[in-house]
Amino acid sequence: MDGIAVRRVIPSDNSCIFNAVGFIMDHDKHKAQELRQVIAATVSSDPEKYNEVFLGKSNASYCQWILDNQKWGGAIELSILSEYYKREIAAYDVQTMRCDLYGQEHNFDERVMVIYDGLHYDALAMSPAEDVPEEFDQTIFSVRNDRTIGNIERLVFELVKEANRKRSYTNTSYFKLRCGVCQIGLIGQKEAVEHAQITGHVNFQEFN
Incomplete structure (x- = not known):
């Protein structure tokens, strides 16, 4: 599929990271509570891995904390959701233009992408053209043998670079x-x- 890289805006409601992941994985921007529960269940099931040093708070406190829809997520949550969906999650930081890749150690064969502006996460996708409805977006990309995902990677980096240039x-x-x-x-x-x-x-x- 040829097309353009697009940034799909997710509402700013303290659950943007979860709804962005819901959109790129399932084309659903209303999965925050479900995904918070997935994360809490994952963390509570492995207190040895998800210990106080790793989480910054006790396992039980973290599980209670992440279920609060006023609390934000970040690297820990992206890592868990990558394993849950068995897909890499590439998170692009507008300020640094860095890409953090979650799940790469598992050699998953698909990748999805989000973009972060310091406070907020939006979804990244490939659309056939400008102003095409979101239901036509491609959000899941096959990872090649060289661990890239083809031309969309270059298109997304150009989008991130332009957002950085505008100091967005x-x-x-x-x-x-x-x-x-x-x-x-x-x-x-x-x-x-x-x-x-x-x-x-x-x-x-x-x-x-």
Whole structure:
């Protein structure tokens, strides 16, 4: 299939990583709760692998935490979902233009892709042309013997490079946030995490 690389926008509802994976795996942007449960079940079933050092919190605390639809996911969750679906997940970072590949150690024969701007995940796909409905997207790609997926890899990197050129990312070390509960101003991800731990508030908005 020839076409163009497209970025499919996922709603910003604290579950974007899960809904992005739902779309690229199953063409379904409403799988967050189901995939959170998959992750919790996986983690709780192997407390030796998913220990406190690995998770940053106890196994039981993590499982409770990831089921909260206000909590974000990241590398741990992508790694687990890659194994669950038995497909590599390539995660492109707009700021660094780096691609982190989850599941590559398993030599899966298919790959899917997401894009990350520092705060938010969207889905990546190949569309036959501009403005073609999402149902015609190809989101799953065969991995070749050389561990590449063909021309779509180049097209996606060009898309990521253009997003970087436009500075379409958030530097989480310095971005300004306001707590939606108490309206206090915060600088960077570190302060936001500390504020959340102290107050339990997790509703943040970015502001200039």
